[in-house]
Amino acid sequence: MYAQVKRLISQMTLEEKIAQLNAVPIEDLLDDSGEQLSEEKLEELLSNGIGQITRVAGGLGDPSKVDTSPKHAAELANAIQKYLKEKTRLGIPAIVHEECLSGFMADGATVFPQAIGLASTWDAEAIEAMAGVIRQQMKAAGAHQGLSPVLDVARDPRWGRVEETFGEDPYLVASMAVSYVRGLQGQDLTKGIFATLKHFAGHSFSEGGRNCAPVHVGERELWDIFLFPFEAAVREANAKSVMNAYHDIDGVPCAASRELLTDILRGHFGFDGIVVSDYDAIDRLRKAHFTAGNKKEAAVQALEAGIDIELPKMDCYGQPLMDAVKEGMISEATINESVERVLTAKFELGLFDGVYVDVDSVPGLFETPEQREMSRDIARKSIVLLKNDNVLPLSKDIKSIAVIGPNADNARNMLGDYAFMAHRSYDKTSVHIVTVLEGIKNKVLDSCRITYAKGCDIIDPSTDGFVEAVNAARAADAAIVVVGDNSGIFGKGTSGENDDRTDITLPGVQMQLVKAIKDTGKPVIVVLINGRAFAAKELADNASALMEAWYPGEEGGNAVADVLFGDYNPAGRLPISLPCEVGQIPINYNLKPASYINYLSTETKPAFAFGYGMSYTTFGYSDLSITPAVAPSAGKVDISFKVTNAGQLAGDEVVQLYIRDEVSSIVRPVKELKGFKRVNLQPGETKEITFTLYADQLAFHDKDMRLVVEPGTFKIMVGSSSDDIRLEGSFEIDGQKREVMAERRFFADVVIQ
Template sequence: MVHSLKVKGIVISLGLLLPGFWVMGQQKKENIYHKGWTDLNKNGKEDIYENPNEPVAKRVQNLLSQMNLTEKACQLTTLYGYHAVLKDPLPTPEWKHEIWSNGIANIDEQLTGWRNDMEYALPYSKHAEEINEIQKFFIEDTRLGIPVDFTNEGIAGLKAAKATSFPREIGQGCTFDKPLIHAIGVVEGKEARALGFTNVYAPEMDVATDARWGRVESCYSSSPYLNGQLGDAMVEGMQLQGIASTLKHFAVYSIPIGGRDGGVRTHPMVAPREMREIYLEPFREVFETAHPMGVMASYNDYDGVPVIASKWFMDTLLRKTYGFNGYVVSDSRAVEYVWEKHHVAPDYEDAIRQCLEAGLNVRTDFTKATDYIDPLIDAVRKGKIPMSVINKRVAEVLSVKFRLGLFDHPYVKDPAAANSIVHDKTSQELSLRAAEESIVLLKNESLPGQENKLLPLNPSDIKTVAVIGPNADEIKSMRSGYGPADFDVVTTYQGIKNALPGARVLYAEGIQHVDPHFPESDVENFPLTDEEKNSIDSAVNIAKQSDVVVMVLGDNNKTVGESHSRVSLDLPGHQTELLQAVAATGKPVVLVLINGRPLSINWAAQHIPAIVEAWYPGETTGTAIADVLFGKYNPGGKLAQPVPKSAGQEILTFPYDPGDEGSGRARVTGFLYPFGYGLSYTTFKYSDLKITPSDPKAGKDITVSFSVTNTGNVKGDAVPQLYTHQETSDVITYVKKLRGFERITLNPGETKNVTFTITPRDLSIYDKEMKFREEPGTYIAEIGSSSEDIELQQKFEVK
């Protein structure tokens, strides 16, 4: 298909334009900027696509009509940043001869500080100026001046040098705090915009149901309801700052067979009804409520069909059912895998065809852009891919760029302002609040012969404290490749030293995270080496000198994260042996876990009096943990994923069907710690449950209200949780479904009223014919402090 454009009396065949070709008679660069519009195509007049007052759809079509095939193809691929694919941090004269002289859809992870590019990443104002310089090339030095969408990661804070670091999503989920997650989204969006990034690949909406899987650390929860509610908050906070939020990974990505995270995460073992109710539900909720402008297509299959090449997933479900109207970006190399690994395409061109026809917009991979653009153009010229498909996919990309305002305001307006925006005092305070709220108190008992529980520790009683463990003074594992680079971390050891300026604080690593035989040691016991024995002996020695011991154990980058699945959920390496040796001294021991997945700490649960689950708290790790240990902050976090007793129980998750938790002979049954569980330094009473109306009708909302009172002596956070259960249903339904939660702060003696709304959707199921409908019948509403600690309950009947 050949387009033409009349410029100053000359008809140019756009289909024949070569990369870098300049239209005769174009204006000088300095003359393209006008009051209220920019002459992007340098033709001396205001085209429709250059007019900010024209509707987006009209602007898109006008621009599309002026684009040649190469320019369109360039809007369908990603260019990875400096030291990944780009060889230059900033534009060079050679760029006019590169394929991106025709434009590009987006540039990902440019100058983030992660790839030996720190000299370009700081100060913040310099980064913003550099992004402007790159954008200036695309505005001024390409034929049509189509701006770039600068994309980036943002699972635990924006992936940028010394940006504000937040807890990983596994910890954020445990806050059960929507306003907090919204505030985190605001900070990420604000920092992204200040630095020049316009699209952040977050949040991750995958549902974490198998703790063996390596990426559970970057999932909010096993509950689709909690996932969806927190996802709404995050997306809304981010996009309020004028950037796009791109959800990932769509779809059914987090449940590879056996939890094995590698290759293409293939063969998710999940039935169609469960897929909709669990793994797709958070995406549906966020698409329909928060309207993210982006989504990342995963590279796994479902029932033998790669998701990225499935018209049902990418169009029927995503666009026609969920109403998504942004652009779809592939996970890295997902298009190539359709051919290379899934083997459902005879060649690369056909893989491209399948993905584009299904609904993919932008391909990403850590290879040259021409590796995709050239075969794409060849496929079109051979008639394999209709131009109508290309036009539709390009139009969807351009629409997002127009909605982001990139055509009218392509530059960071005030680069210098970035220095006062990124990682400002307010953001640092929010980081600490998030870290504190994410911490879950798993156990807190008194020592033999003592009345008070071990925690909180009284600083005045402590002259010497030992801080022991591979995570006690660890920094590297606190940083995620999907979050900020090179940020300062307060370790647990440092945090305790800061909290106890008059005490003697001793430190020993005790043991490394993993032994020399890991990961084989997950399935076979290997004896301690002499070096490991000596290291444990040194730790025991300082424990004996101390009034109390804080053990800091858990994961590192070798044991959890992308492509780091495990077959065991025990503490990795010989960490349990270290814990047992220190506990044998008789000294009071507090176990602090810094980890990225639920760990089956069975021995510790039986023998250690106090256990604190901190996950990966971010830059304020040690400060937040010390605040909890010494009572400056009363922990109120709740488990967003249950903790199984053994990997052999997997998949053991919440919500679950009747009988899934296990029963009968020769079985390890139940959870070590259930969903929604978490202790406090105070106590709460629940009362006055009311359900209105008393005779609810199908299709109408139901209100559930009750009171919560702090009956203890200290201020604390309660997280009341609403669960529903259907007594009899058309198909088997989950024992309990989370349908409401709220984190509230109460002073001693204070009472607050809490109200939840149950919607008809909350009571709907996919029936035997896979129709989603609300069934009349008897239901039970339960109010609990966890999924197993039910304080109030009442039946109601929907007619």
């Protein structure tokens, strides 16, 4: 392969080389109807070959006006590849990239829960299996690269993109990311989809919680918290693509940071894939960061930093880059480095051996009963029961229910911002989205009287619908109030990309609606359909039961009903702490010891802590054993204990392992997650869980920024959440401080007996 790549580069003109570093949006290749490829546009845009095609499926247009089916996307992909193979001088195929945050972002593809919901499952195996389905669907439509997963460690719920993340903890984020990458890429890259880690790096820690704003982070925190998931995904799962972040760190934009994109990513992590720009990130060096005076300078800065391909279109890497080479601003040798990486990726994907897809087989690979059932199962696993005053589960023979709220019967609001409907701002899709109202109707007996009242909108201040909602609640045996967010992008939602907020309470008058229903005296079950971590104390105080469902996807309504009526025992756990109020931010569980001084009016404790979630049964922990009691700095420790289902219902318990470095040369967090496992237990059943904790997992960057394991005492905490610790013990690391080399253990092993 290396020789083939070198031979191709030697045959290429400068223009053909630069074309490999560019992308063309599918919109630029369609005529006004969106139905056909224009030969003139193909000739104009693809005559020299092109590196990438942007979103063949996700960018087709309005499904009410054009054919947006995966089959049509496959036809377009085949037509583009045919042109490149037969009409360009060297016949080099293109990489087609698509979004796939909560499923393949195409009309007709299976829609899974949003990423924050995936993290709430605490089930890495389920996420890997889901990503395998996404791979199958993307490959069928002619795609080769997915712009997911998001590895940003989310610590500020004001930021609208919290919903796209796996939460606040680097270990949990890394675990989910590694599983997602493995599922998407598969064991054979020629049959897989390149995963794209984003946003590199620190994007979630932005100033004021504003998207793209500067990030103020110390070097040690950057390495130990925000870079950790990326390194794990590169080393453990061989992730093949990385996307830069928009912001700057200490004045250096990520898109122009050679330290980040080359020295750290390639030099330290050993990354050998392609780096792609976030959309328009290179030109933002000129028009947002002002480190470049024109597009030529922006192109030079980005390419020299290590960005191989500009997305989503030919802009700075088009004619401006050509001019920069001719004017001596950048060498052709630098161009060759990126071209070599792009061509290598195409060989690894097997594009030179066969790039066409079987169009006729496409429909049978989408929205099968098995895929819908997987979406439902993951949605059920993602639901977090936050409060239950013995009102749940509801009886299926209940006589009457009032279903209330703006998210009770809104299909689009069941989906996250990178689902087809929400991202493209469409109200219709060929995929059936089950709302909570529909799910409840599917669950109860025909004799049950269900009354629906919207009550209010998400953000509209009108309370005109309150009277109808209150009357419905008064006439019912119980009220299910479904409130939360609507996800969108660029100001079209209350959460999502560029939908940042200073207020993290329920938008609009929804809290007033909840209180009005509570005043009826009827049991009030509040279901949250949302993307960010809400300030949850007031909500909990006004609900008999409180359930966090995030954006649960196409089968979300059925999944919520499964939990409401006891057909599924909830076991989701919070991947992000829910504050009492916005002034507590940051409220993540793994703060430093001095971060626990109370405010005058409020404690520092969250309303609901990281890792928290209730069940319809109870679990007991016992028989903690830690061996050996003293281990070397390159060794490992086995932590064993028993978990018993002490209740009457089968259920899952998410066992969590935390550690604390009791005395260290650098201030360390009071608690750090170092292992977890979702375990199913029948009533009365006991299982023994053994975590093998590796000394490498105790490493941190010392005063000299060396990654080290220090000798000393480490406290072990095992429990059901970060603030529900059931068993405690300790062990010692002896010997001398050990510097951890590049190859290290990132995760604990788990054995269940």
